[in-house]
Amino acid sequence: MTETWDDVNEHVKAEWKDETTPFERVYEIIEQTHEGQSAAEIADRALVSEPTARRHCKSLVNTGFAETDQDGQTTLYRRNSDRILMSRIRELREEADRSELLEGIKEMKVEIRRYEDRYDVVSPEQLAQQLDADETAGWDDLTAWKTTRQNLAVAQAALAYDEASHQLAV
Structure with missing residues (x-):
């Protein structure tokens, strides 16, 4: 039976969310991030809450996979270019x-x-x-x-x- 979707993008997002952990999604987003993004922006893209994104981003910084910059009060995360x-x-x-x-x-x-x-x-x-x-x-x-x-x-x-x-x- 063929499924029909009102919005293919929403289906793909739901499938990605079902098949991955929150950490894996945050990791994937950071891996694609050249310019710094806030935890809120990463959370939105990774389909997680902001505290979850922040926690996983901090872990990725601690392992050296990600690095941070400051934009005023906001911490921006991106992949470690080195x-x-x-x-x-x-x-x-x-x-x-x-x-x-x-x-x-x-x-x-x-x-x-x-x-x-x-x-x-x-x-x-x-x-x-x-x-x-x-x-x-x-x-x-x-x-x-x-x-x-x-x-x-x-x-x-x-x-x-x-x-x-x-x-x-x-």
Whole structure:
């Protein structure tokens, strides 16, 4: 028998609430939070009470998964960016061996040099200052350049992490 729902979003929320614990829902919301959010905002998104959200957010801060900022009297919670970065570095280190990391770093440096030569600037920030609002291709390149630069930094960090791990093991 096929169910009909008046509001699919409400059905999905109810299903998520039935299949997860309050802590799991708060964790998922924090995991997606780049900009700080109050316990009330997190509670609303996680389908929990504000005291429950606050309690779980504090636990996540204590474990290092989340961090806080203050906005006046309000504590704002967000995922810990250092922890996310270290996860990306470890993940890349497990997926790629040293030679693959070196080859990827070389390719990303070549790609960055192409952007520098194409636009005669040394950074995406300089490119942004030169672009007109309607230059779609330029803005697309700017986004790709920033992404490549971020990926290069992570790959270089993974390589350094790998080297440090080998040195400590000796």
